[in-house]
Amino acid sequence: MMITNKPSLLNDDDILNAAHKVLNIEAQALMNLTHTLDTQFVRAVRMLFACKGRVVVSGMGKSGHIARKIAATLASTGTPAFFMHPGEAAHGDLGMITQDDVVLALSYSGKSEELLAILPAVKRHHTQLITMTGHADSPMAKLSDVHLMIKVEKEACPLNLAPTASTTASLALGDALAIALLELRGFNEKDFARSHPGGALGRRLLTYVSDVMRVGEQIPSVTSGTSLTAALLEISNKRMGMTAVVDTSNKVLGVLTDGDVRRLFEKGVDVRTLSIDEVMHINPRTIAADVLAVSAVEMMDSHRINQLLVTNENNTLIGALNIHDLLAAGVM
Structure with missing residues (x-):
C-alpha cells in the first residue's frame, strides 16, 4: 500500500x-x-x-x-x-x-x-x-x-x-x-563488570595495577649515591617524568620527579655538584601490583601526582606507573 x-x-x-x-x-x-x-x-x-x-x-x-x-x-x-x-x-x-x-x-x-x-x-x-x-x-x-x-x-x-x-x-x-x-x-559493581568486560566500567573494575605498570628495563631507577646528572639522564631516557631511588637490594629509598628538577633550576642550584640522595623525596607514594588500577587513579588525584612506584610487601621496586599508562588503558 x-x-x-x-x-x-x-x-x-x-x-x-x-x-x-x-x-x-x-x-x-x-x-x-x-x-x-x-x-x-x-x-x-x-x-x-x-x-x-x-x-x-x-x-x-x-x-x-x-x-x-x-x-x-x-x-x-x-x-x-x-x-x-x-x-x-x-x-x-x-x-x-x-x-x-x-x-x-x-x-x-x-x-x-x-x-x-x-x-x-x-x-x-x-x-x-x-x-x-x-x-x-x-x-x-x-x-x-x-x-x-x-x-x-x-x-x-x-x-x-x-x-x-x-x-x-x-x-x-x-x-x-x-x-x-x-x-x-x-x-555489585564487580559482578556487573564481569558481564561487561569490554565496557568502560569493566575496564575500571577488572584492570589491576599489574596489568598496566611498566616493568623490567622500562622502570626508571638509580641507586643511592648516583649523581644528579646521571639521574636526570635516567628520567629523560625512560620518559616517565621521574626516577625511583633504590638501594643495592632494589628496595625503594626515594623518588625524584621532573617537577623537583625544575624547581632546582629555578633556585639556580648547580646540579653538577649534587647527588640524588641530596634532592630526592624520601618515603614516596607507592602502590601494590595486586590492587585495582582505579585505586592508582584515586591516589594520584588525591595527592596531585602523576606517577607511582609499584612495590611488593618488602618495599622492593617491581614496577612503575604513569598517569598516561592509565589513560591508555581506558581506566580513567
Whole structure:
C-alpha cells in the first residue's frame, strides 16, 4: 500500500506540544503502574530468584522487542536469561526450555496467537510461567502461574493504536524485575563488570595495577649515591617524568620527579655538584601490583601526582606507573 504524506499544518509549537503530550502520557502510565504493584510482583521476583535454570523471555511484534531488552537486562544484572521468538519456538526452539527454567511471556492483549500456540506446551512441560499483559482475564493471564498487570489508560499514539505507553510500561516493569533481583542477589559493581568486560566500567573494575605498570628495563631507577646528572639522564631516557631511588637490594629509598628538577633550576642550584640522595623525596607514594588500577587513579588525584612506584610487601621496586599508562588503558 502506498502511503502519501499530506502537507503538514503543524507549526513548531504544535510539534513540541505533540512531543510533550506523548511524554506526559507515558510518564503518567509509569506512575499508575507503581500503584498496581502487589504481591504478584513479589511472587514473580521470588520465582525468578529461585530459578535453577534460565529465564526465557518471549513476545511477538513490539512486545517481542521489549522482551529482548528485558532478557538482556536480566542477563547483565545477574539473572541468566535469553529471548525466544514464539514463532521459532513452535518449530523446534521449545526444546531449549527445561523444567528448571522460568518463562516470562509478554503480550498487552494477552491474546497473542503465537504465544498461545506454545504456552500450553510450556505448562505441560511443568515449566513455571509468568505473563505480563494488560488484561487479567486474558487467555495468557489465565494460563500463568503469576500474572503481572501492565494496563494503561491510553496509548500515546493519537489513534490509540500503536503500542507506545503500553510498551513503555512493559519495559519499565521488566527493569523493576531485574533491579529487584539484582538487589536480592547482592549483585555489585564487580559482578556487573564481569558481564561487561569490554565496557568502560569493566575496564575500571577488572584492570589491576599489574596489568598496566611498566616493568623490567622500562622502570626508571638509580641507586643511592648516583649523581644528579646521571639521574636526570635516567628520567629523560625512560620518559616517565621521574626516577625511583633504590638501594643495592632494589628496595625503594626515594623518588625524584621532573617537577623537583625544575624547581632546582629555578633556585639556580648547580646540579653538577649534587647527588640524588641530596634532592630526592624520601618515603614516596607507592602502590601494590595486586590492587585495582582505579585505586592508582584515586591516589594520584588525591595527592596531585602523576606517577607511582609499584612495590611488593618488602618495599622492593617491581614496577612503575604513569598517569598516561592509565589513560591508555581506558581506566580513567
